[in-house]
Amino acid sequence: MTETLRQTDVTEPTELAQIETGLEIPPPERSLVTGRKRRFGFMFWLAVTFLVVLLFSAFFANLLPINDYDTAFSGRSREGPTWDFPFGNDNIGQDVFSRTIHGARVSLIVSGVATLIGVFFGGLIGLITGYFRRTVDAVVTSMVDLVLAFPALILALAIILFFDSEGESRMFWLIVTLGLLSIPPIARIVRASVLTVADREFVQSAHLLGARNGRIMFREILPNVIPAILSYSLVFMAVLVVVESGIGFLGLSVPPPQPTWGDMINKGRNELEIAAHIALFPALVLFLTVLSLNYIGDKLRELFDVRESFL
């Protein structure tokens, strides 16, 4: 059993090292705020801040002192960023900043809820499949593989257009479709994680104590699987943001007047030479959102991996 040190367990290694090697090894970074070893680093908290600010603004978009997203300010067509309009105006004169924030609502809600659906059902399926194996595994895995064989974007578009060709309840159908499509990959990941945990001895001992299968699954296996799933789901949410924007770019996301990032980028495409800011600002915010989600997901995964390896 190799034992690796948890970061918080490192107390005074540097003095010893200096005595033995004579090298100047700098002491571990200490956070100015808490005095404890810095676990996450500056970039992590920057990403968290960005996301929190974005979430906050998107949630309270209607209450914020920003312009209406569909007011066409006459005479301001294709104006660049100014003090009054931080992201400039688009070809009709609408405030790009305000539209970006309102667009964030669609992206975040769709990707967030779809991820939640995927994690809930995919997690259940993965848990059951990974625990029971044999027949259940064979059946469910083949169904999962079947869905995964289809190109996701095309399947999503097909479903959306089939059920909601008018665009009346596009948000609902987007969430449902992306949620359904995210179940198989998440189920696969959860299943893999469950397989590694289910063979561990504490699961066997719970079984020998007389615990029911359900109890073993939800009280022994699940708590050990959740950290990995948590970090994966953040990364997955980033993917869904991109997918939703892709669908929006094709013009099939929530229809106007609701702004969506994909739609804004699409409309801004024609203006790239004269007024690039119309497409670039939503693209930038999209980029930063995805980057932040990925980064946070990665950092969390690192954190939880360290704990796992100690065992």
Add this chain to the structure above:
Amino acid sequence: MAGSGTAHLRPDDEALLAAEDLVVEFPVGNTGLKVHAVSGISIDVAEGETLGLVGESGCGKSTTGRAILQSPAPTAGEVRFEQRALTSLDPEAMRRTRPRLQMIFQDPISSLNPRRTIRDVVAEPLDIWWAESFPRPVVARAFDDVSRWIPPTLRRVWRYAHYGLPVAGLAFAFWVVSEAVEGKGSEDWLGWTQVVAAVLAIVAGVFLVPFAIVFAAMGLLWLALGILAPITGIPRRIRMLRDRRRHRAEADQKVTEVLDSVGIDTSTALNRKPHEFSGGQAQRISIARALILEPKVIICDEPVSALDVSVQAQILNLLQEMKRRYGLTLVFIAHDLAVVKNVSDRVAVMYLGKLCEVGDPDVLYEQPAHPYTAALLSAIPIPDPNRRPEAAAGVQGELPSPIAPPSGCRFRTRCPRATDRCADEEPQIGAVGEDHYVACHYPIQPGEAVEPATEHPVIVEPTPA
């Protein structure tokens, strides 16, 4: 030594736990080959006794221990506990019997859930059975029954239905051909390929459609029950919530009591996680968890193999103390002969899934009747600088593969006494002395020297009269 047979078993009413002709075989992937981990082991333990089960790594002793606890259930054979057959119990009844048969594992830290505190880990058995004391609603029980019944039923239906798949494939092929032919405009070909395609499709449908219906129906039933079960369980949960405080106080008291008795300092330990403890302490915690349900039998699967020697002694003493205090019966599985001799009232030696020798440890160690036992004993290093370890002492060669074990006596490939008879005939276990049984065609007689003849041959002294 390919010991089969039950001559060494004591009569039923004397044995608290008995296994007869246990066979455990694991399939190797999809190759159809099988690992013969345990092939016909019969052992028993009387109440209050400690049975030591010894053997090399890979001989199947851990598998035997698990098979006795039906986790996983053995491929064949019978296990009797308190004269009742465990092997024929249904899973629910077996689960209810489990508190009386506990197990301690080799790796102390990984047998404890890393995300739980010690208090939770040791209290878990109490929590489990406290929750069980609240009867579950009918829907939940129905859900369990249905869940257990569905996979085998689906498997059975699929065994008939899966023939529909190749037929469907053929039908599709013919349809494709007919479509291709349609373009060419050849009337006769078109006609009959279409007919064949249609017929094949119908045949495939006959096979597959019932399966699809059954699958869909079962799926819907299972989902419906699965959603209803937690909902109908809410009143039960409320009752549990009300009783929680009382239970927690009671459990805490028991946990503290049992942790104290195994030597863990409860004033500081309760809220720590398993990885914060040393191996010896973690093993004590495992023992505490096994003891808290007051079992009758504890199977110790190499409990001290992963520990330092000084800690080994402590744990062994602890086990003896607990055995005395709780009136336990132990099955002690190990590969260290010295340890087993110390602890056991009776020793069984295993080799490659078979039993070699069974008997009193003192007799066994002074007068081993089986060549394998003798070789194992000669391999024990003697801490005397004046004695040189014999190059030829111990068992030569490597353990044969359990996938293709040697015919007849499984030890014959490494046995200095093997003859042709050993390859043809499997030795049955038989008595060679008072409570001393061996499975060998040529057991070592008292007074015989054990091959290979060396400078310091192991002479088996006859016991003084």
